[in-house]
Amino acid sequence: MEQAEAHNGSAAAEAPAGAGTRPPATPEGMALAYGSLVVMALLPIFFGALRSVTCAKGKNSSDMPETITSRDAARFPIVASCTLLGLYLFFKIFSQEYINLLLSMYFFVLGILALSHTISPMMNKFFPANFPNKQYQLLFTQEIVNYEFDTKDLVCLAVSSVVGVWYLLRKHWIANNLFGLAFSLNGVELLHLNNVSTGCILLGGLFIYDVFWVSSFISVLSHSSHAVVFPQDLLEKGLEADNFAMLGLGDIVIPGIFIALLLRFDISLKKNTHTHAYTSFVAYIFGLSVTIFIMHVFKHAQPALLYLVPACIGFPLLVALAKGEVTDLFSYESSAEILPHTPRLTHFPNVSGSPSSLADSMQQSPACSHRRRQQSASVM
Secondary structure, three states, rough: EEEEEEEEOOHHHHHOOOOOOOOOHHHHHHHHHHHHHHHHHHHHHHHHHHHHHHHHHOOHHHHHHHEEEEHHHHHHHHHHHHHHHHHHHHHHOHHHHHHHHHHHHHHHHHHHHHHHHHHHHHHHHHHOOOOOOEEEEEEEEEOEEEEEHHHHHHHHHHHHHHHHHHHHHHHOHHHHHHHHHHHHHHHHHEEEOOOOOHHHHHHHHHHHHHHHHHHOOHHHHHOOOOOEEEEHHHHHHHOOOOOOOEEEHHHHHHHHHHHHHHHHHHHHHHOOOOHHHHHHHHHHHHHHHHHHHHHHOOOOOOOOOOOOHHHHHHHHHHHHHHHHHHHHHHHHHHHHHOOOOOOOOOOOOOOOHHHHHHHHHOOOOOEEEEEHHHHHHHHO
């Protein structure tokens, strides 16, 4: 996915022509920036993994996780490659100004929604007991949009909108990081791998994708990708610093959903230990530290998954091998044990023929899906 790199400002903060090069970052500034990136990467992984254990147990359909199957994992690098190639052609055809505006609006809208969902559990603690909390439901044909929310969620949305306006007007790095951390936490919480084999397929495919595409389309990635950033000149310029180190959100979310899977596996063992999850968490710290070290030594952007994937997969497998739990690890099904209510697509209707034949084919879905629709209809 995204690369960890030294990023000298954004497109809106480039040095004017003839202004000379930036002064090099101080060792203290670089240490602060890299250390902050590591902390910002660990926070959404840790809290997102914890929230992933309980999110599917709620009754709110908007909090239901999305299960990634082995088929999805195998297709993901191909889809990501086509998307990146499309972005490259898009940059060649259209003006960068319009593309940046489009990406900013996209990040603005989704960032507000992600941040609202992230702060909702914390905000609920500040509402008084007699707060008039009314329930709402956004429903469109039941299968496409079925979002339940309440007045408290609307308050969280309003608070998040303030950050969104700040981001849209100033593109400040703090607002960018608030959105980036919210995206990452929501990704780790709501994207669930169904088993370890799927996780290995996904991480292995993106390992190849990251190594190949980072070296080929690094300029496209630096302009089109979203990342958490931290200024290397914060000590000199304060909050107006503009010499950034950055880490792509994909380098947080992709290993994060694998770590969350291992946490759910540890809980399923009912041994009151989280050995595999802790091991993978330490492995992530090790892999990210190696990435930063190599980048600093060679002064060149690095594909972070090149170092994160072997660490996050290899270390837990060694631990499982030492404990004799390899078979249990690979036979574990997340959606079957910890997440019994996770929606899974098990029937593909035949879309050929007349509308009446399409309706008949959709009625052949499993009985559990039919009962769920009947229950939803009775609530309405």
